[in-house]
Amino acid sequence: MHHRTLEHLDLLCAPDPARKTFALQWSVPLGSARGGVERDGFSPLHVEMAQRGGGGRDAKEFAYALDNLGVRRSVRLGTHFLHVDVVGLPEALLPTITLCADAIREPNITSEHLKSAKLLVNQGRRSVEDDPGELARDHLRQLHAPAPFDRSDYGREEVVAAANLESMHQDWSEWSRCKGGRFVVAGDVDADRVEEHLRRECGQLEWTNRTLAPLEIGRPKKSEQKFVERPLSQVHLVWAWSAPTLHDPLRPVWQVLSRVLGASGSGRLFQDVRQRRSLCYAVGGGWAPNDDFGRFMVSAGTTPDRASETVQVVEQVINGIKDDPPSQEEIDRAKEGVLSALTLRRESTSARAGALGNHFTTFGEIWDPTKELQAIQGVNRETVLQALSDWDLGDPWAVALGPTDPFSEVAS
């Protein structure tokens, strides 16, 4: 794996000649968490417009050009970046880079496309209203995540409504031309040719010399339970407990703990909530760390008559881990699962590109899978007990969405 520092962005490359495809991720520093609340709505609009191409091609010509290359692509909004993800056959890689650079250099921000983008972003916001699981997660994010990580995927309605051509052009230029972008490619690729081609394309972009300021992170929020009444058939439950960030020195231990508690196979949540008590058809959960804050997240859906029991059991499972720490056998089993999952994930070229990029942004270094495997192998009962004794989990943030309030019943 290689890392090359270009003048304005980092190039990360994981060549694997055994593959017959490439995966590319071009991450432009235009994430939802950038800047002040006055632009909280611009990034979702950029995501829509970035799909409409640029560089002298209209939206249809741009879609045709990509389809002629046979590539599959998506544009996705993250907190730090707007990600352009593309997978395809090797011969399509260099022309794809050119098309991406065209759209970044000279995006089709026109009044027609802005109007479309506004309609679609508003449609997207409406669609969350009809998806109870998603809506519960949306409420939970607003409760627990410190600003600016509490922003919605669809931005603020008033910011979206007020966006105009001038503000959108200016916002795109201001952020996309900063130093601090990221370009990752994995699979059947030639690192030198990619670098040469990318340097040439970047040479045609106009850059500012502005460096990205670190995000200004708001104060932590207090734990809270929230019930949202809706005429649904089930009660949809989501929780977030405080947990370590990605930078925690016991990170490998937390990967193992996440599986011990987890919601599949022999994980405690799956066994106690689903298999033993049949409380939920679907229960999910695990450690969800970020650079700046960490959480242990759980979600579950159940019938109204079993909702307060579900709340009790889920909270007992999580709180109970401190008094009933995992046995050696439980730890060994979880380690086996984490090790195997790491290898399985590396089979996917695009998952590999994603992991490489995220690791670099968090740690400023090349991801070393061997080092990661060794760190997992080194987890033992002692380090697990240490992580548990350090864990100040406190009260969770929790949201219930449905016809009845399961929290009031638990309290009474």
Add this chain to the structure above:
Amino acid sequence: MHHRTLEHLDLLCAPDPARKTFALQWSVPLGSARGGVERDGFSPLHVEMAQRGGGGRDAKEFAYALDNLGVRRSVRLGTHFLHVDVVGLPEALLPTITLCADAIREPNITSEHLKSAKLLVNQGRRSVEDDPGELARDHLRQLHAPAPFDRSDYGREEVVAAANLESMHQDWSEWSRCKGGRFVVAGDVDADRVEEHLRRECGQLEWTNRTLAPLEIGRPKKSEQKFVERPLSQVHLVWAWSAPTLHDPLRPVWQVLSRVLGASGSGRLFQDVRQRRSLCYAVGGGWAPNDDFGRFMVSAGTTPDRASETVQVVEQVINGIKDDPPSQEEIDRAKEGVLSALTLRRESTSARAGALGNHFTTFGEIWDPTKELQAIQGVNRETVLQALSDWDLGDPWAVALGPTDPFSEVAS
């Protein structure tokens, strides 16, 4: 790739030593469409219980044994088969086969597990009520699919309620021990060792000599529009048009046509419904062929005020293809996309195992990717025009779920 006929099941093997993992799919002829309506509810219960293992291990021990191997597994209900899917590292393959055989030979069908399974299947049915897209597809399936393909994933409530230990044991034995099962494995595997191991495990299973009867397929249903009133924020729309089956001689042409009309990139639905008119945040669609009947399916979600326009535009796009057939350029672009998608899909070991199994069940032969690529390359404007002239698409089956009826407005 190899095919070996074992006494009671077919073994299909796609070794690929460049992989570091295996994917296994053991398909037991216990699908939802088997047998009469009196067992329409047994298969979903079997899916729950098959996750609880057998062969002398209790459910927890069975989950532990699989987790000790570090494998990821799921049990999934299809129309013809109950599929056990497992992915993992090569050294786990043979012990995994033994565990699967244990659960098939001597499943944990106990009163405790049956009670759990009933609760979970009912929870699953309830969860569909809160998922408008899924609920609309459920209504559509009942409208368009001939029996027994119109059965729900969760069976009939009264059959689930009435199931008892005796009927479940008898049903499991009757179907799982027929000739006609399927075992597929792909990735880093040794075909001879797998065959030897599987023969030994199958030798311990008690088989009947019954051969599977072909499914008795009901009469085709008449096209129909159905509006289901719900207090939702959006109107959720789904359509099914008659289309060829998997056995159509112009199958490669239909793969290309599906992409021309399709709902991504430069497909007509994506361009006309989403990009040009901004009617829907999400629109999906494509050719969905089966062995016994074929459909062209479309789904879309939109706001109530734009729902009748969405109905009109979607139906115009589909009906319009006959009068405005794809240009040479459109066909070439779609071919490029289909070819590239085939290669991308083969990167995933489990997708490969799935494709191998499905192809064998439909055509009774080993899947030959090279032959499939050549067939796509051979599609030309002449064959596309022929497929379109043969296509008797008629009126679609359609379902709308939401606060207002978009069909009545279209008609008026």
